[in-house]
Amino acid sequence: MYKKGNFMLESDFEIREIREEDxxxxxxxxxxxxxxxxxxxxxxxxxSKMSRIQLTEVRSIVLRFNVKEYYNICNIHFLKNIDxxxxxxxxxxxxxxxxxxxxxxxxxxxxKLTKE
Numbered sequence: 001m002y003k004k005g006n007f008m009l010e011s012d013f014e015i016r017e018i019r020e021e022d023x024x025x026x027x028x029x030x031x032x033x034x035x036x037x038x039x040x041x042x043x044x045x046x047x048s049k050m051s052r053i054q055l056t057e058v059r060s061i062v063l064r065f066n067v068k069e070y071y072n073i074c075n076i077h078f079l080k081n082i083d084x085x086x087x088x089x090x091x092x093x094x095x096x097x098x099x100x101x102x103x104x105x106x107x108x109x110x111x112k113l114t115k116e
Contacts, residue, residue: 006072007072011102017030021067029065031063033058040053058109061076061078061111073093076092
């Protein structure tokens with residue numbers, strides 16, 4: 001379990017903190033997942049209408065979050081190669097009362113945002 005401020009992350013993969021808190025309170029995390037398929041599960045999507053979003057050949061996940069009080073925003077990038085501009089998908093997420101779980105499955109990776 002990785003926890004910093006209000007940010008919580010569980011991962012079956014290595015978590016590398018590539019930038020610690022700077023003057024703005026930003027932290028960058030790099031998680032290599034070796035070109036796997038990622039199934040993205042979002043708690044605010046009605047599963048009876050859409051079960052998941054799927055991304056193929058994801059090399060790594062980069063998370064940038066802020067630890068300042070009252071600024072619980074995380075930028076999530078799913079990358080095709082090491083370049084941040086190679087993202088397949090990226091979005092911002094308010095992680096207040098949420099935990100991110102990155103779970104290695106038999107043939108894929110599950111990326112889940114779960115209520116805490």
